[in-house]
Every structure is written in structure tokens, then in C-alpha cells.
Amino acid sequence: MALPRKVVLLNPMHSVSNRIRSAASSDELVERFYFASRYAERRSDSRICDFTFGNPHEMPLPALVESIRRHAVPRNDNWFAYKTSEAEPQSYLAASLSRELSLSFEPEDIALTNGAFAAISVAFRLLLDAGDEAIFATPAWFSYEPILLAADSVPKKVHLQNGSFDLDLEAIERAITARTRLVIVNTPHNPTGRIYSGETLAALSQILTRGSQHTGRPIFLLSDEPYRRIRFDGRGFTSPGRTYPWTVVTYSYAKVTLAPGLRLGYLAVSPLMPRAEREALRGHMFAAQMALGWCFPNAILQYALADIDALSCDIAALTTKRDWMAGVLEKAGYELLRPEGTFYMFCKCPGGDAGRFWSFLASRDVFVIPGGLMGAPKHFRICLTASPGMIERSLPIFAEAIEIMRN
Amino acid sequence: MALPRKVVLLNPMHSVSNRIRSAASSDELVERFYFASRYAERRSDSRICDFTFGNPHEMPLPALVESIRRHAVPRNDNWFAYKTSEAEPQSYLAASLSRELSLSFEPEDIALTNGAFAAISVAFRLLLDAGDEAIFATPAWFSYEPILLAADSVPKKVHLQNGSFDLDLEAIERAITARTRLVIVNTPHNPTGRIYSGETLAALSQILTRGSQHTGRPIFLLSDEPYRRIRFDGRGFTSPGRTYPWTVVTYSYAKVTLAPGLRLGYLAVSPLMPRAEREALRGHMFAAQMALGWCFPNAILQYALADIDALSCDIAALTTKRDWMAGVLEKAGYELLRPEGTFYMFCKCPGGDAGRFWSFLASRDVFVIPGGLMGAPKHFRICLTASPGMIERSLPIFAEAIEIMRN
Numbered sequence: 001m002a003l004p005r006k007v008v009l010l011n012p013m014h015s016v017s018n019r020i021r022s023a024a025s026s027d028e029l030v031e032r033f034y035f036a037s038r039y040a041e042r043r044s045d046s047r048i049c050d051f052t053f054g055n056p057h058e059m060p061l062p063a064l065v066e067s068i069r070r071h072a073v074p075r076n077d078n079w080f081a082y083k084t085s086e087a088e089p090q091s092y093l094a095a096s097l098s099r100e101l102s103l104s105f106e107p108e109d110i111a112l113t114n115g116a117f118a119a120i121s122v123a124f125r126l127l128l129d130a131g132d133e134a135i136f137a138t139p140a141w142f143s144y145e146p147i148l149l150a151a152d153s154v155p156k157k158v159h160l161q162n163g164s165f166d167l168d169l170e171a172i173e174r175a176i177t178a179r180t181r182l183v184i185v186n187t188p189h190n191p192t193g194r195i196y197s198g199e200t201l202a203a204l205s206q207i208l209t210r211g212s213q214h215t216g217r218p219i220f221l222l223s224d225e226p227y228r229r230i231r232f233d234g235r236g237f238t239s240p241g242r243t244y245p246w247t248v249v250t251y252s253y254a255k256v257t258l259a260p261g262l263r264l265g266y267l268a269v270s271p272l273m274p275r276a277e278r279e280a281l282r283g284h285m286f287a288a289q290m291a292l293g294w295c296f297p298n299a300i301l302q303y304a305l306a307d308i309d310a311l312s313c314d315i316a317a318l319t320t321k322r323d324w325m326a327g328v329l330e331k332a333g334y335e336l337l338r339p340e341g342t343f344y345m346f347c348k349c350p351g352g353d354a355g356r357f358w359s360f361l362a363s364r365d366v367f368v369i370p371g372g373l374m375g376a377p378k379h380f381r382i383c384l385t386a387s388p389g390m391i392e393r394s395l396p397i398f399a400e401a402i403e404i405m406r407n
Numbered sequence: 408m409a410l411p412r413k414v415v416l417l418n419p420m421h422s423v424s425n426r427i428r429s430a431a432s433s434d435e436l437v438e439r440f441y442f443a444s445r446y447a448e449r450r451s452d453s454r455i456c457d458f459t460f461g462n463p464h465e466m467p468l469p470a471l472v473e474s475i476r477r478h479a480v481p482r483n484d485n486w487f488a489y490k491t492s493e494a495e496p497q498s499y500l501a502a503s504l505s506r507e508l509s510l511s512f513e514p515e516d517i518a519l520t521n522g523a524f525a526a527i528s529v530a531f532r533l534l535l536d537a538g539d540e541a542i543f544a545t546p547a548w549f550s551y552e553p554i555l556l557a558a559d560s561v562p563k564k565v566h567l568q569n570g571s572f573d574l575d576l577e578a579i580e581r582a583i584t585a586r587t588r589l590v591i592v593n594t595p596h597n598p599t600g601r602i603y604s605g606e607t608l609a610a611l612s613q614i615l616t617r618g619s620q621h622t623g624r625p626i627f628l629l630s631d632e633p634y635r636r637i638r639f640d641g642r643g644f645t646s647p648g649r650t651y652p653w654t655v656v657t658y659s660y661a662k663v664t665l666a667p668g669l670r671l672g673y674l675a676v677s678p679l680m681p682r683a684e685r686e687a688l689r690g691h692m693f694a695a696q697m698a699l700g701w702c703f704p705n706a707i708l709q710y711a712l713a714d715i716d717a718l719s720c721d722i723a724a725l726t727t728k729r730d731w732m733a734g735v736l737e738k739a740g741y742e743l744l745r746p747e748g749t750f751y752m753f754c755k756c757p758g759g760d761a762g763r764f765w766s767f768l769a770s771r772d773v774f775v776i777p778g779g780l781m782g783a784p785k786h787f788r789i790c791l792t793a794s795p796g797m798i799e800r801s802l803p804i805f806a807e808a809i810e811i812m813r814n
Contacts, residue, residue, distance in 0.1 A: 014624065015684040016691045017536045024694035031693060046484070055488040060481045068479045068707070074467045077453070077794075080666035081462040114521060114670070117701030129424045130537055130559055143697060150698035152537055152559065218422065259487035261706030263521070277422040284423045286438060287431035290550060291557035294524030298705050299668030300475070387484075 023146035029373045030142045038362045048365040049394040050386055054343060056258040057387040064257055067307035071300050084286060084296050085112040089305040096309055097268060100228075101239045101249075109269045109278070111285040112302060115260075116226050116252030118295040119267035121147050123248050126281065126288045127220050128153040128181050134222075135175045136184040137167060138375030139191055139346070141224075144184055154179070157375065165192040165337065165346070169203050176211040182220045183208060185240050188227040191374050191381040192346045193339020195231065198238040205244035218246045218277070226252040226265070227342040229312060232319050235340050241270035248281070255343070258313045258385060264301040313385075318343055321384045325391055332399045333406075345382040346371075351405030354378060360404055364397045430553035436780045437549045445769045455772040456801040457793055461750060463665040464794040471664055474714035478707050491693060491703050492519040496712040503716055504675060507635075508646045508656075516676045516685070518692040519709060522667075523633050523659030525702040526674040528554050530655050533688065533695045534627050535560040535588050541629075542582045543591035544574060545782030546598055546753070548631075551591055561586070564782065572599035572744065572753070576610050583618040589627050590615060592647050595634040598781055598788040599753045600746020602638065605645040612651035625653045625684070633659040633672070634749040636719060639726050642747050648677035655688070662750070665720045665792060671708045720792075725750055728791045732798055739806045740813075752789040753778075758812030761785060767811055771804045 090107040130152035158171035254260035336347035371379030497514040537559035565578035661667035743754035778786030
């Protein structure tokens with residue numbers, strides 16, 4: 001090898017692209033929590049009380065296992081050939097989603113993806129160029145921001161309404177600029193458990209229509225609905241795709257079947273979208289999915305999709321857990337929001353020091369998500385996928401924690 | 408809804424981002440071939456002779472099916488919980504890859520991905536910012552260019568050497584500019600079947616070292632090696648990761664197990680990379696994979712990885728198919744390259760009109776990949792995953808085709 005003519009002195013951080021460094025920096029708290037906190041040390045011990053991520057803490061649904069095993073048996077040479085958005089699951093979903101959302105989907109409206117992360121990432125790349133702005137409200141899911149940053153797009157955060165955590169429509173309208181290309185709505189909402197009403201969504205639709213007219217190009221709406229089927233107390237659900245034509249819907253089976261390790265979801269174009277734009281999005285979906293890393297589901301999951309679509313975790317059991325925990329925590333003095341949907345419960349940290357509160361719980365092997373990871377540093381999130389045993393063991397510790405925080 | 412104050416008149420194509428339109432335009436020939444050609448009409452009929460994509464045309468490996476079914480049975484609550492790059496497959500691969508490539512991988516060097524598309528897409532985003540240039544040689548795999556374009560990066564294409572299809576090192580050196588950040592090497596090479604020698608790779612390493620010194624930042628090398636284990640005639644293999652320290656390796660199990668519908672692969676950082684940069688890449692891998700759409704493999708495939716790593720399609724049978732087809736085609740007058748690796752055979756179209764040649768074959772239900780899809784319009788690619796029955800039926804048609812093209 002020739003002797004260097006110029007010494008290469010590098011900042012090793014600059015080996016990594018700006019966009020991924022920026023995504024990583026936005027994701028830093030979550031990564032530190034998952035890989036380098038007391039939770040990271042303790043999470044593999046089944047004796048802890050784990051209220052953190054939306055992970056299962058009971059055995060998988062037997063029908064899910066059975067369907068995967070059955071569809072792993074090849075019936076022809078092509079069984080494990082390349083799969084894109086296959087015709088059969090697309091048609092199935094067009095029919096099923098049309099019934100569920102009261103819209104008339106065509107099979108081509110549905111792009112099958114390996115989970116909602118991929119659906120969201122594809123939607124962002126499909127709709128946004130570098131420098132384009134996407135508005136969303138906080139507290140919010142951890143990952144909208146880093147996914148946008150990795151796409152060189154610009155996250156514009158507004159707050160949800162204080163207390164009610166309803167959408168702050170005026171704040172959204174104020175945030176619209178000439179570069180606004182997308183507004184993200186997550187309903188039922190993680191972490192607050194709110195389901196937005198048809199009236200709120202209709203008012204949002206008016207704002208986005210006005211905004212589109214001002215800027216001269218449509219502002220799209222991404223309706224992220226992975227908790228759509230997890231609703232309490234007989235509540236209804238309206239998809240924003242029914243009230244605003246320029247909507248794309250993202251969905252994942254990870255939540256309703258409690259199997260986030262499988263990776264099955266979709267991105268759907270609202271059938272209300274004007275025909276020319278609807279065709280343009282559909283016509284570019286394959287290229288977007290291919291060019292982002294072949295974001296199509298595994299062959300077996302595509303065969304099993306109709307089976308999986310019929311499955312659900314036990315909503316009655318979730319309701320019991322919600323009411324049990326909410327009752328005991330409220331009685332102990334916690335301020336919390338009983339969720340309308342999702343399997344999360346959003347609570348205010350007692351006392352002024354959220355870090356001290358979290359650490360006390362962690363010292364007793366009770367783990368919750370600090371609200372700071374979701375843009376709400378005075379709150380914490382409880383995930384109700386915890387087992388009844390975990391709930392039972394945690395309740396006296398939660399009661400002790402509030403006592404300590406009061407002193 | 409308020410009346411529009413300004414009429415929204417849109418070019419519906421502009422609903423889609425520039426970068427995805429540009430990726431789609433680069434992918435247009437492939438998409439048209441797959442979705443809207445005579446091949447698209449005929450491909451589901453098992454009576455055709457299908458020499459196109461690297462798809463299986465015989466039943467899957469029984470051991471593959473057995474392993475997936477076995478690992479689909481849950482052994483604990485977390486069986487289908489979120490999976491990232493799990494410790495067990497990472498450690499397994501570090502050991503297995505160290506033996507295979509004669510390098511000392513640590514588990515953290517290995518990022519598990521849902522296939523090589525994802526590994527490549529993650530590598531591009533991790534290393535390249537918008538405007539950064541990546542050099543690769545044509546003929547080449549269809550998808551490097553659209554994946555780069557979707558990432559707002561700049562593909563810089565050079566030619567392989569005429570006839571030998573060896574790397575043209577001078578052309579690569581000439582293509583290096585201040586914005587060059589990455590050189591892609593695909594060995595064994597799709598579509599030519601060439602395996603680059605240790606000497607060639609050492610010379611390339613010198614060029615990239617000089618280039619890095621000139622530009623003041625390292626030029627990385629992406630070694631895309633999905634065909635690494637598919638080699639003929641006892642040929643050896645040198646990974647560029649052994650000769651050039653700033654190398655990342657991408658791999659997929661799709662080829663060697665003939666199961667591209669499953670989606671399992673990885674991105675590995677060369678252990679020769681200077682420690683600080685190696686740590687920087689490893690430390691940003693999670694964020695890159697998450698922010699690109701959770702590019703981790705499905706839980707079941709992670710459990711099955713050690714089993715899958717031990718499997719291979721029948722290389723002896725592939726060799727027989729190569730020699731059988733090559734012998735008959737050469738005797739008929741075809742000019743072709745007997746592949747050293749991969750399951751492709753790259754042939755010159757007889758006569759001057761490649762379109763007419765392809766259409767004749769297609770009219771007889773023999774389908775090959777037109778070289779134009781890979782930057783080599785005078786050639787065509789045969790995929791040797793075709794069944795022996797397909798080969799047998801096709802040979803008289805190939806013979807007829809060359810006769811017709813001569814007249």
C-alpha cells in the first residue's frame with residue numbers, strides 16, 4: 001500500500017451520515033432506556049413488573065401459532081418465492097377494511113408491509129422530500145421524529161390540549177407553512193388512549209383543506225391506527241380517512257394480536273382521494289417499498305393474513321386490567337386518564353421529581369415509560385399488556401411511591 | 408366544508424416525492440417487466456420456462472420448513488415480542504462469519520436485517536447523506552440505483568471491463584470525486600457470475616485508500632455478497648472486507664436457501680475497520696434500522712438462523728444445470744460466460760435486435776431477463792434456478808432462436 005500523502009484524521013462520528021446521527025440523537029432517550037438503563041439490566045427477568053413497551057407478557061394466541069405453522073408448509077414451488085403485495089391478501093384486506101372503515105377500498109389501495117414502522121417509513125418517503133414539513137402533536141409515539149429525521153424531513157411538533165389531550169386544532173393550523181406536506185394523526189392515541197371524535201376530525205379536515213388551498217398543493221394526512229381495534233366501553237371509531245380525502249392509513253397487527261415480533265401491517269390509500277392522486281400513490285408504492293429495503297411481509301405472514309385479521313387479544317381482560325389498576329391508583333391519589341382505546345394508561349407523576357419517582361419504582365422492579373421519552377416529562381405511561389401477576393405485585397409499590405413523593 | 412378560495416389544480420404526479428419518482432423511474436423497466444409484460448401475463452403458469460428472477464422452481468428445502476415450523480412454537484411469553492438484532496443469532500453469526508471470511512467479528516459487528524435489500528438500504532442511509540456519491544459498475548443488479556435515488560444519493564456508474572467483466576479499476580479511480588462516499592462491489596457478481604480475485608480487491612483497496620486520502624474522509628466499500636456460498640468448480644472467495652478496512656458486508660439467505668420470500672439477512676462491519684469508526688457505525692445501527700422501518704428480521708427467522716445458516720441449495724445440481732445449458736447453447740452458437748459463482752449465466756443476444764430475440768423466446772414461453780434491465784442491452788441473463796424440465800423444454804427453442812436471429 002502506498003504511503004499516505006495526506007494523513008487521514010477523522011472524526012469517527014462523521015463516518016455516519018448527518019441524517020442518521022440526527023435520527024439517533026432524537027431516539028437517544030429511548031435507546032438509552034432500552035439498552036442501558038436499569039430496565040435494560042432487569043428486563044429479561046420474568047419476576048419484574050413490566051409496564052413499558054407494548055410487548056406480550058402472556059403466551060401467544062394459539063390460533064396465531066397454528067396458522068403460522070400451517071402456512072409454513074409449502075403447497076407449491078413458489079411458496080417462498082419473492083412476495084410483493086400479493087393479490088390474495090390485498091383483496092381480502094380491501095373487503096375487510098371497507099367493512100371496518102365504511103369506505104370502498106380497491107385491492108390496489110392496500111400496500112402490504114412488514115409492520116407499521118415500515119408502512120410509516122414508506123408513507124413519509126412517498127409523500128415528503130427533504131425539507132418538507134410534517135406536523136404532529138405531543139405527547140407522541142417515540143419514533144415519528146427519528147423516522148422523519150432519517151428521511152431529511154422536518155418534524156413540526158405542536159402540543160395536544162392540556163388535560164383532555166384532545167387535538168389542538170388551532171395549534172395545528174398555526175403550524176402550517178408553505179413547506180407543510182403532511183399531518184400525522186394517531187387514533188386511538190399512544191400514549192393518552194384518546195380516540196378522536198368525528199367532529200374533531202371533520203374540523204381538522206376543514207383546516208387541512210384550507211391549508212392546501214393556501215399552499216397550492218395538498219397537505220396529506222397520515223392516520224396511524226395500529227390500536228384501532230383495541231377500544232373500551234363499546235366506543236366507536238372514525239378513521240380520518242373517512243373525513244379527509246388526502247389520507248393514507250397505516251396499520252399493524254402487532255398490537256391487536258400482541259405479537260410485535262412478527263411484522264405484518266399495511267399502508268392504505270383512502271378511496272376518497274381524487275382518482276388521479278390515488279393512482280399516482282398506488283403506482284409508486286412498489287418502487288417506494290422496494291427502494292426502502294423491500295418492505296413487504298414475509299411470505300408466510302401473507303398466506304396467514306386472513307387468519308390473523310380475525311384474531312384479537314382479549315379486550316375484556318384488558319378492560320378488567322384497566323379498571324383494576326385505574327381504580328387502585330386513583331384511590332391512592334394518582335391523576336390518570338382512563339384510556340378510550342390502546343393498551344396504555346397515561347398518568348401524572350406524583351410530586352415534582354419525575355426522575356426520582358421512576359427510580360423508586362425501578363428500585364422495586366416496577367418499570368414504566370418515563371413521559372420524557374414521549375415529550376411529556378411530568379407523566380408516565382403504563383402498558384396494560386402486563387400480566388395480572390405483575391399488576392398485583394406492582395400496586396402496593398405504586399401506593400408506596402406516591403407516599404414517598406408526597407414527603 | 409368552506410368553498411375553496413383558490414382552486415387547487417395539481418399535477419397528480421407531484422403528490423409523490425421527487426425522490427420516489429426518481430427511484431420509480433430508474434426501476435421502470437424492471438417493474439414493467441414484472442407487472443406488465445408478456446412475462447407478467449404468463450409467470451404464474453408452471454408450464455413456462457422461467458429463467459428470470461432468482462426464484463425457486465422446485466419445492467423448498469425440507470429442513471428449512473421443519474426449522475421454521477419448530478421455531479414457530481412459543482417457548483415463553485416473549486416469543487413474539489419485539490426483536491432487534493438479538494444476542495443469540497448475533498453471537499452465532501460472529502463465530503460463523505469469522506470462520507467463513509477469516510476475520511474476527513464481534514457480535515456487535517452484525518446487524519440482523521429482513522433480507523439484503525434492507526441491509527443495503529440501511530448501509531446507504533447510514534453512510535450517505537443527500538448528494539453523496541456512490542460508485543458501482545454495470546452491468547449490475549437492478550436495485551442499487553433506485554435505492555440510492557430514494558435516499559437522495561447520487562449513483563455514479565462505470566463499466567465493467569469488456570468481455571472479461573472484471574472490475575475496471577482505472578474507471579473506478581477516475582470516478583472518485585470529493586463527494587464520493589461509497590463504492591459498491593458485488594462478488595460473486597450478478598449478472599456475470601464473476602468472482603473477483605484477491606489481487607483485484609487488493610488493487611481496489613489501494614485506490615480507495617488513495618481516494619480517501621485525497622478527499623480527507625474515508626470512502627467506504629459495500630461488499631454485497633448474497634451469492635458468496637454459491638460457487639462452482641471449487642473456487643475460493645475473498646471478501647473485500649479482508650482487504651479494505653472501511654468495508655461493510657451485506658448478505659441474504661434468500662439465494663443459498665432459494666427462499667427469497669422469507670427475508671433474512673445481515674449487515675456486518677469489517678473487524679479491520681479502525682476501532683473508533685467501527686464503534687460509530689455499530690452505535691448508529693439500531694437508529695438506522697428503526698428509522699428506516701424497523702428493518703429487523705421476524706422473530707421466528709431469528710430463532711431459526713443457526714439452522715438456516717447450515718443449509719444450502721444443491722450446488723452440484725446447479726453445476727450440472729450450468730454445464731448442460733452452457734454446453735448446448737455454446738454448441739448452438741451462443742456466446743456466454745460460464746459463471747464462477749451465482750446462479751446466473753450471462754449471454755450475448757444473437758443478432759442485432761435484442762428486443763426481437765426476447766420476444767421470440769417469450770412467444771414460445773421461454774423467459775429470460777433482458778440485459779437492458781441491468782445496463783447491458785446486448786446481453787441477456789439466464790437464471791439457473793429453473794427446473795431441469797424447464798431447461799430441457801427450452802433448449803430447442805434457444806436453438807431455434809439463434810437460427811432465426813441469423814436470418
